[in-house]
Each structure stands twice: as C-alpha cells, then as structure tokens.
Amino acid sequence: MTSEQHLAPFRMPDRLFAELAAGGGSAAAVAFLERAERARRLLLLRTLLGHLDALPTPLTPVAEAWRVLKEAAEKSPEPVERLLLAPPTGGWISHMLRRVHGTATGPPLWAEAGHLSALALAASVHAGTETAFDVPLTDGRLALPGLGMVRLADARVGLAVGRATTAGGELTVEGPGRTNGSVRVTCRPLRQRADTGGGTWLPLRTLTHTGPGGEAPGTVVLDDLDPYRDLDDHLPPARLDEDEAREWQRLFHEAARILARPGIPGPGRVDPAMIRAIVPFGRTGVSPPPLPFVQVSASSGDSFGGMLIVRPASALALAETLVHELQHSKLAALLHLFPLLEDDRAERYYAPWRTDPRHLTGLLHGAYAFTGVAGFWRDRLADAQSADARSAEAAERAGYFFALRRLQSRLAVRTLLTSGRLTVQGRALVSGLARTLDGWLREEVPPAALDRARTAAALHRTEWRLRNVAPAPAATPSHLRFRPDRTSWPDTRTHGFATRTTTPRTPDEHLAAGDAAAALVRYADVLADAPAEPHALAGWIVARTILEPGRAARRMLARPEELLEPSPRV
Numbered sequence: 104m105t106s107e108q109h110l111a112p113f114r115m116p117d118r119l120f121a122e123l124a125a126g127g128g129s130a131a132a133v134a135f136l137e138r139a140e141r142a143r144r145l146l147l148l149r150t151l152l153g154h155l156d157a158l159p160t161p162l163t164p165v166a167e168a169w170r171v172l173k174e175a176a177e178k179s180p181e182p183v184e185r186l187l188l189a190p191p192t193g194g195w196i197s198h199m200l201r202r203v204h205g206t207a208t209g210p211p212l213w214a215e216a217g218h219l220s221a222l223a224l225a226a227s228v229h230a231g232t233e234t235a236f237d238v239p240l241t242d243g244r245l246a247l248p249g250l251g252m253v254r255l256a257d258a259r260v261g262l263a264v265g266r267a268t269t270a271g272g273e274l275t276v277e278g279p280g281r282t283n284g285s286v287r288v289t290c291r292p293l294r295q296r297a298d299t300g301g302g303t304w305l306p307l308r309t310l311t312h313t314g315p316g317g318e319a320p321g322t323v324v325l326d327d328l329d330p331y332r333d334l335d336d337h338l339p340p341a342r343l344d345e346d347e348a349r350e351w352q353r354l355f356h357e358a359a360r361i362l363a364r365p366g367i368p369g370p371g372r373v374d375p376a377m378i379r380a381i382v383p384f385g386r387t388g389v390s391p392p393p394l395p396f397v398q399v400s401a402s403s404g405d406s407f408g409g410m411l412i413v414r415p416a417s418a419l420a421l422a423e424t425l426v427h428e429l430q431h432s433k434l435a436a437l438l439h440l441f442p443l444l445e446d447d448r449a450e451r452y453y454a455p456w457r458t459d460p461r462h463l464t465g466l467l468h469g470a471y472a473f474t475g476v477a478g479f480w481r482d483r484l485a486d487a488q489s490a491d492a493r494s495a496e497a498a499e500r501a502g503y504f505f506a507l508r509r510l511q512s513r514l515a516v517r518t519l520l521t522s523g524r525l526t527v528q529g530r531a532l533v534s535g536l537a538r539t540l541d542g543w544l545r546e547e548v549p550p551a552a553l554d555r556a557r558t559a560a561a562l563h564r565t566e567w568r569l570r571n572v573a574p575a576p577a578a579t580p581s582h583l584r585f586r587p588d589r590t591s592w593p594d595t596r597t598h599g600f601a602t603r604t605t606t607p608r609t610p611d612e613h614l615a616a617g618d619a620a621a622a623l624v625r626y627a628d629v630l631a632d633a634p635a636e637p638h639a640l641a642g643w644i645v646a647r648t649i650l651e652p653g654r655a656a657r658r659m660l661a662r663p664e665e666l667l668e669p670s671p672r673v
Contacts, residue, residue: 113139113440124535126370126474128433133377136436140407141188143439147196154203160213161264163236168223171234175226182229186222186249189324190380190409195331197405209337214239214262218331222248227269228292240265240278243286244340247274250292251306252328252340257281305342310352312359312375324380325351326409332382334403334411346389350414355381357418358425364482370539371478373426379408386414396420396598402428404435423479430475434468443467443529444519451583452518455511455563458592460571460585463524467533470515474536477508481543496602502548503601506556513540514560551603555615558645559600562614565663566592566641572664592637610642619649635667 119132128136155165176183186192195218201207202215209215217239225247227234238245243258245267253276255265265278272294277287290304307329309322325348326332328340343351359375368374384399397420399413410428415421437443446463454461454469461469480501487498519525519533548556570592573584600615607613610625626643629636644663648656659666 113142115440120531121535122368123433123437124532125539126430126471126478126536127368127372129368130374130377133433136433136440137188137407139440140193140436141184144187144193144196147200151196151199151203154200155216155219158213158216160216162213162217162238163220165216165219168219168236171223171232171236172219172226175223175230175232178230178232179226182249183226186225186229188379188407189249190403190406191248191326191329191331192222194334194403194406194409198331198335198337201335207335210239210241210262214241215337218246218248220267221246224267224269224274225250225292228272228274231272233268233270235266235268238265238267238276239263240276241339243278245276246328246330246340247292248329249307249324251304253288253290254303254305255286255288256303258286305340308343308348310355310381312356313363321376323355323375323378325355326380326382327387332380332409332411334401334406341383341387343383344388347383347387347414350389351381351383354414354418354421358422361418361422361483362425369478371426371475371480371482373429375425377408377429378410378425380406380410382409382411384411384413392416397424400424400428402431402435404432404438407432407436419483423476426475426479427472430472431468434471437532438464441528442526443532444522444526445524451585452522453514453564453567455514455560456597458567458570458594459589463519463522466515467519467529470512470519470533470536473508473512473515474539477505477512477540477543480505480508481546484548499549499552499603500601502552503556503559505543506548506553507559507597509540509543510556510560513537513544516540551617554617555600555603558614558649559596561645561648561660562596562600562641563594565644565660566637568662568664569637569641569667574664574667575662610639610646614642614646619646622646623650640666 115135119135122128122132152165152169172183198207199215202209202212220236220238223234224236228250240255240258240263242260243255245253245265247253253274255276255278257280259279259281263279265276267274267276273289273291275287275289277285280286288303292304295304295306305328308325308327310325311320311322313320327343330337332338362373362375364372386393393414393416395415395417397412397415400410402410410425412421412424444463444467448462450460450462452461452463452466454466456469456473483501484498484505487494487501516533516537520530520537525533571585571589573586575582575584596611599611603616604612607616607618610622610629613625614622623643623646626639626646629639630643633639641663644659644666648660
C-alpha cells in the first residue's frame with residue numbers, strides 16, 4: 104500500500120453494471136465497487152497528506168505515521184486493508200479534506216490529523232511491529248480504529264498530548280494525569296476481548312451472523328466508539344450497555360436470517376457479509392422501548408458499507424433498513440465511478456418518500472434505495488404466500504409495502520428519465536431500474552393491499568403539493584412555485600395504511616378500510632372548521648376522486664393546490 108503507486112483505470116464489466124442497474128448486485132459486483140472505493144481512498148489520502156505535511160503539530164508528523172502504516176501493510180496486508188476500507192476511515196479522510204478546505208469544523212486540526220497515528224498504531228498492533236507516537240488524547244481516551252479504545256483512569260480532562268508505543272502486539276499509552284504526573288495503561292488489543300482493569304480497554308463490538316447457506320458465522324462491526332463513525336462530524340464515544348448490545352445481536356441475527364435467501368441475487372437481497380459496519384444511534388440502553396420500525400437511518404458516500412441506525416424493536420424493520428442503506432452505498436460508489444447526471448442541486452422534485460422537495464441526486468438515491476426495498480417486500484410476500492394460512496396478515500402487509508414502494512419508485516424513475524439531465528451511463532442505470540419495476544408492476548398483489556397502497560401513494564403526493572406548492576398562474580400551470588412558509592410534516596399514512604382496522608373511527612381509517620364515502624363525510628367535518636388543513640384536505644380530495652373518478656378527478660389530483668384559493672366547498 105503506497106500513496107505513490109500507479110492506479111490503473113477501472114473498467115466495470117457490462118454484466119456487473121447490468122446487475123447493479125437492475126437494482127441488485129452480486130457479491131462480485133459489490134466487491135468491484137469496494138475495490139474502486141479503495142483506489143479512491145488512496146487518491147484522497149495522497150491529496151490529504153500533501154495538505155498535512157506542513158501542518159504545525161505537537162504530535163508525531165503524519166509522514167512518520169504513513170511510513171509505519173505502509174510497513175505494517177507489508178507484514179500484515181489483510182488487516183491493514185480492512186483498516187483502510189473501514190467506513191470510519193473513509194469518513195475521516197473526507198472530513199479532513201473538508202477541514203483543510205474550510206467547509207467543516209471540529210477539534211483543532213492537528214488533533215484530527217493525529218487520527219492517522221491511531222490508524223498506524225492499529226496497523227502496528229496487527230503486524231506486531233515496534234513504534235512510538237505522540238498522539239492526541241481526549242479526556243484520556245485514545246480510539247484505536249478497528250480494535251477499540253484505551254481509557255486512562257484519572258487522566259487530564261480535555262485535549263492533551265500523550266505517548267503511545269507498540270511492540271509484539273502490545274500497546275502502552277501514557278498521558279498527563281488529572282492533577283499532576285502521568286497515568287499509564289498497557290493492553291493487548293488483539294487478545295483482550297472483555298473490559299478488564301477497571302474498563303481501561305474497551306474492545307470494538309461485533310455482530311455475528313451465519314451465511315445464506317448456513318456457513319460459518321461472519322461478523323459485522325457494531326461501532327459505538329470510533330470518533331469518525333458519524334456521517335461527518337467528530338463524535339464522542341457512546342458505549343452501549345450490555346443489555347442494549349445483546350438486543351442488537353438478537354435483532355441482527357434474526358434480520359440476517361430473514362435476508363438469507365440462497366440463489367440468484369437480485370434487488371432487495373443482501374448478504375450481511377456485504378455490510379462493513381453498523382453505527383447504533385440515539386440510544387445506549389434498552390429503555391425506553393424502541394418503536395417497531397426504524398425511526399432514523401442514514402449512510403454516506405464517504406463510508407462505503409457503513410450505516411447509522413436507530414435500533415427498532417422489529418428484526419423485520421432492521422432487515423429492511425439494511426437493504427435500504429446498502430443500496431445507498433452501492434449507488435454512491437457508482438457515482439464515484441460514473442457521471443450519472445447533471446444536477447444543479449435545485450430542490451424542486453417530488454420524492455414519494457419525502458415531505459420536502461429534493462434535488463435530482465437525492466431523487467436518484469431514493470429511487471435506487473426504494474427499488475431495493477420493493478424487492479425486499481416482494482420476497483417477504485412470496486415467503487408469506489408459500490406458508491400456511493396463518494400468514495395471511497403477513498402477506499397483506501408485505502403486499503402493501505411491495506405495491507407501495509414499486510409504485511413510488513416507478514414514479515421517481517419516470518421523473519428522472521424525463522428530466523433531460525441523465526448522462527449515457529445514468530440513463531442506462533435508470534432504464535435498468537425501470538425494467539425491473541415494470542416487471543414487478545405486472546405481478547399480483549392481494550387486492551385490498553393493492554388498493555391501500557394506491558390510496559396511500561395518492562394521499563402522500565396530494566398532501567405534499569398542498570404543503571409545498573403554491574398555486575401557479577393560469578398561464579404557467581406546469582411551473583412549480585414553492586410556498587415560502589413550507590415546513591416538514593409528519594407522514595403518518597405510509598405506515599398507517601399498512602393494515603386495515605376492522606373498527607374504523609378516524610377518516611384515514613375509513614379510507615384505509617375502503618369506505619371512501621364515510622371518510623369523505625369525516626374529512627368534511629374537519630374542513631368545516633379548518634378549510635385549508637392540508638392533511639384533511641388531501642384525504643377529502645382522494646376520497647372524492649375514488650367516489651367520482653373521471654377527468655375532473657384526475658385534474659384535481661394533478662394540481663390539488665388550486666383548491667386552496669379559493670377554499671373548496673365541502
């Protein structure tokens with residue numbers, strides 16, 4: 104591994120691009136993307152080293168850290184490769200480039216540059232080499248990428264300079280004490296797998312899973328320690344308690360079992376071995392109980408194979424999110440290889456899964472991710488239909504989400520194809536998604552689930568326009584003018600319409616139950632007091648168009664914002 108090596112151009116085989124364009128991707132396709140990401144990181148790292156060479160620092164110079172890292176790579180190439188390809192390493196490199204260009208903030212630049220020394224120390228531990236570094240300590244902590252974290256008891260609070268040495272796989276860290284003198288700890292990171300010595304060594308947690316064919320367990324990092332595990336900002340450790348860590352293992356094991364599907368890879372089918380790291384976010388204990396679905400998840404193009412997730416209570420929800428976020432990683436890697444679109448970053452497009460207007464790149468990411476999600480629910484529907492009659496409820500739910508996500512994704516794909524902003528490669532990719540979705544749109548779904556999905560999709564688009572779009576002048580009906588007072592709004596219908604209640608009470612419940620007439624009356628009651636209330640008005644419009652289909656209904660659905668001035672007569 105060298106920053107000076109010549110990197111040959113990457114040429115993706117057509118068959119691998121076709122797999123990815125269809126929304127899926129075999130292990131070979133994902134491995135190709137990872138090799139491309141490796142080359143990109145080396146190029147970015149070379150650029151970063153050029154910026155840091157002359158940086159004033161009280162730490163060991165970055166050139167020495169890079170020398171040690173290369174030396175360790177020669178002796179132990181595989182673990183050092185894992186360090187280079189780890190999601191937080193990509194996050195750190197990109198964050199540092201933003202720092203040196205003044206577009207990001209954080210701790211003193213010299214301290215963040217010192218993370219390269221931490222990478223070199225971790226590599227040295229793996230290789231068994233001897234080295235010594237002056238390193239940054241934060242409250243007596245030193246994160247060792249891919250291994251864990253050293254904590255010095257009674258260390259000085261805040262940022263300080265410490266000394267770290269390695270020899271034969273042993274690590275010693277020394278730093279200034281809280282009052283005077285120094286404090287010191289020695290550990291063996293490759294062998295020490297449990298907190299010992301008063302918690303001075305915290306090993307990095309992992310999640311185990313078995314492969315789709317039942318092969319030996321694999322591992323995925325559960326990262327609650329690395330300072331660059333977040334999408335951009337430097338992040339303090341948020342150690343999970345033991346009960347929360349066990350819940351993650353239980354849910355992940357079950358999610359991996361759900362995803363295990365031997366056979367041809369396709370959209371929505373994920374081998375957990377493709378995931379590099381999961382960052383638990385927002386909670387460190389089992390209390391309070393989590394929601395059944397994933398409330399927040401995210402990923403970054405800088406951190407291939409990594410994903411940040413708020414743990415849900417449901418393994419099914421976690422499995423769906425793993426699919427969703429890995430789709431984002433794959434597309435981000437493709438965007439690093441190919442110019443897929445010309446995006447002016449103007450946020451003016453409707454994304455069926457968002458409450459705000461999106462730019463074209465965001466719409467492409469959503470279309471790619473939710474095509475994978477649609478494939479996930481397609482497999483769940485097939486599983487439920489092949490089981491016994493007790494799976495009827497599961498089939499209804501899976502059918503609803505399959506129908507909803509395929510419809511929403513196809514709508515976004517149509518917007519992308521008609522935007523006039525796709526490159527040759529971008530059009531090939533989006534056309535591949537269109538072929539996948541067009542085939543799925545011909546597949547049968549339980550009729551009641553299909554009706555609810557179509558209704559939920561119409562409701563979302565209608566409410567989005569009511570909340571975001573200002574009525575256009577008659578001369579320019581196709582030109583979107585956005586409301587200056589638009590804000591985010593809670594999308595309660597996407598999950599609310601997944602099931603049909605047997606005793607509907609609210610207007611939405613009546614509409615989900617298929618009783619548009621009863622829903623219309625109840626929406627009208629709400630609108631009598633608040634004629635422009637967007638949630639109720641969207642429901643009223645959709646219920647009325649169900650009862651009175653035709654040209655006028657299609658026009659009202661196309662531009663519902665026109666009803667806001669003047670208020671509709673209900």
